[in-house]
Amino acid sequence: MALSIELNRSAKRSIYRQIAEQIKTQISTGRLPAGSRLPTVRKLATDMGVTRLTIQSAYGELQADGWIESVVGRGTFVSERVQPQTLHSSIGHCLTSDGILSDMFEVNKVIGVRSMAIAEPDSDLFPLDEFWASLTRLRPKAAELFGYTPPQGDPDLRVEVTHLLRDMGIGTTPDDVVITSGVMHGLTLATQALTQPGDAVLIEEPTFIGYLNILRAQGLRPIPVPIHADGPDLEQLEQLMAHEKPALYYTIPNFHNPTGQVWSLAHRRKILALAERYNCPIVEDDIYGLVSFDGSPMPTLRSMDDGNRVLYLNGFSKALMPGLRIGYMVVPEQHKEDLLRLRRSNDLCGSGLNQRALAHFLRDGGLKRHLRRIIPVYRQRRNSAMNALTRYMPSAVTWARPKGGYSIWLTLPRYFPPGELYRMALQQGFVFTAGEAYEMDQDEEFEYLRLCFGNQTEEGIWAGVRLLSEIVRREMVEGGRRNGESLRA
Numbered sequence: 001m002a003l004s005i006e007l008n009r010s011a012k013r014s015i016y017r018q019i020a021e022q023i024k025t026q027i028s029t030g031r032l033p034a035g036s037r038l039p040t041v042r043k044l045a046t047d048m049g050v051t052r053l054t055i056q057s058a059y060g061e062l063q064a065d066g067w068i069e070s071v072v073g074r075g076t077f078v079s080e081r082v083q084p085q086t087l088h089s090s091i092g093h094c095l096t097s098d099g100i101l102s103d104m105f106e107v108n109k110v111i112g113v114r115s116m117a118i119a120e121p122d123s124d125l126f127p128l129d130e131f132w133a134s135l136t137r138l139r140p141k142a143a144e145l146f147g148y149t150p151p152q153g154d155p156d157l158r159v160e161v162t163h164l165l166r167d168m169g170i171g172t173t174p175d176d177v178v179i180t181s182g183v184m185h186g187l188t189l190a191t192q193a194l195t196q197p198g199d200a201v202l203i204e205e206p207t208f209i210g211y212l213n214i215l216r217a218q219g220l221r222p223i224p225v226p227i228h229a230d231g232p233d234l235e236q237l238e239q240l241m242a243h244e245k246p247a248l249y250y251t252i253p254n255f256h257n258p259t260g261q262v263w264s265l266a267h268r269r270k271i272l273a274l275a276e277r278y279n280c281p282i283v284e285d286d287i288y289g290l291v292s293f294d295g296s297p298m299p300t301l302r303s304m305d306d307g308n309r310v311l312y313l314n315g316f317s318k319a320l321m322p323g324l325r326i327g328y329m330v331v332p333e334q335h336k337e338d339l340l341r342l343r344r345s346n347d348l349c350g351s352g353l354n355q356r357a358l359a360h361f362l363r364d365g366g367l368k369r370h371l372r373r374i375i376p377v378y379r380q381r382r383n384s385a386m387n388a389l390t391r392y393m394p395s396a397v398t399w400a401r402p403k404g405g406y407s408i409w410l411t412l413p414r415y416f417p418p419g420e421l422y423r424m425a426l427q428q429g430f431v432f433t434a435g436e437a438y439e440m441d442q443d444e445e446f447e448y449l450r451l452c453f454g455n456q457t458e459e460g461i462w463a464g465v466r467l468l469s470e471i472v473r474r475e476m477v478e479g480g481r482r483n484g485e486s487l488r489a
């Protein structure tokens with residue numbers, strides 16, 4: 001079958017990756033259905049004027065990821081495991097924070113769909129061998145590590161975490177650190193420790209959708225505060241703290257999820273001053289703090305707090321590997337016993353083996369080496385996403401350049417009923433995070449979406465952004481015609 005592939009020979013991006021990504025797009029959009037035969041390596045190389053090695057590399061990558069299969073003596077085919085069509089019936093129907101989170105996990109590992117929906121690092125960049133070496137070194141202690149671990153966390157890991165925190169400007173002792181099963185678990189415990197059902201909780205609008213789920217599960221009342229480029233709207237924050245008497249304020253000051261923004265120093269000072277004046281605990285989520293592309297991030301609220309008012313959370317899901325399921329909290333003395341009691345009644349304790357292996361890895365400098373290796377890669381991916389958006393998106397669509405983390409927040413004129421763009425993209429084998437997941441007040445004028453670039457190669461980002469832009473452009477023009485408006489798009 002004839003493939004239509006356009007190469008940009010002057011781009012820095014490798015030719016084989018451009019070919020692989022365009023074949024993926026044709027598969028995910030259904031132009032190359034499961035079972036389609038691909039041209040032979042020799043034919044495609046001749047047609048495209050590239051070497052056979054280039055085509056072999058592209059096919060090799062597609063095969064390794066399960067998109068195509070080679071059958072000896074018969075040829076190369078689109079894999080029968082490619083299944084974007086079967087997905088359409090089961091996902092895209094429940095546009096709540098939990099519904100869309102559930103979609104994200106369902107779609108993420110499906111072969112044949114390009115997902116830019118989850119803010120996650122790329123598994124191809126995980127330091128697997130180094131981490132495995134840490135595990136292997138623990139073999140003599142395996143019996144001990146397969147027993148229960150202290151609920152507060154492995155002592156060696158708590159020591160290593162205090163060293164990491166010291167490098168981030170947070171002075172603390174292992175005694176103040178509680179290890180959790182991921183930051184989500186820490187947020188669940190911290191919120192429960194600080195609230196009673198029915199309490200008001202201040203959140204940023206938009207905020208991490210997992211936190212909306214925690215609030216719902218614990219019967220708490222979310223009170224949104226709007227955010228600007230440099231932080232929450234301070235006037236509204238003050239009014240809400242004064243009138244709603246919130247039990248806590250949940251904030252993500254570094255590389256905010258989903259907007260990618262960073263709170264200014266002036267905002268941080270004011271947030272702490274307001275928390276002090278209105279006696280409002282702060283839950284600071286710094287999970288993206290180490291994924292910083294343009295220099296050091298701002299000092300954390302915890303490092304600027306002299307009133308023991310900030311409960312600080314971080315973890316290893318974004319800077320290392322989410323499957324470790326390890327996070328940590330720096331806990332003000334007055335909350336420590338409550339948190340440990342909740343931890344014991346919740347999951348008792350974490351996995352000793354994982355925690356001790358991570359302690360080894362950190363002590364050996366594994367995280368620092370890993371960050372030195374991955375930050376330039378993710379910076380390049382961020383740059384590619386910015387360039388692709390500028391190149392392909394209609395001018396009416398806007399976004400901000402994230403200085404860290406994995407998310408880009410797009411604002412579009414509202415030409416689509418809620419969920420329509422999400423479902424349309426899904427039918428084209430492409431997934432992003434629909435703005436509806438953030439459960440913000442319905443906006444008549446704008447709609448929002450989040451694009452995550454961490455788990456895609458640069459070529460994948462270009463292909464994904466291009467596909468989404470084509471859908472947006474087409475629908476904006478159609479929508480404009482339907483509405484009888486003239487468009488600048």
Ligand SMILES: Cc1ncc(COP(=O)(O)O)c(C=O)c1O
Pocket residue numbers: 119181182183184185208210252257285287315316317322326327
């Ligand atoms: C802001 C924020 N906090 C917490 C989490 C959950 O982290 P973990 O995987 O460590 O539970 C996420 C995951 O996306 C996040 O974006």
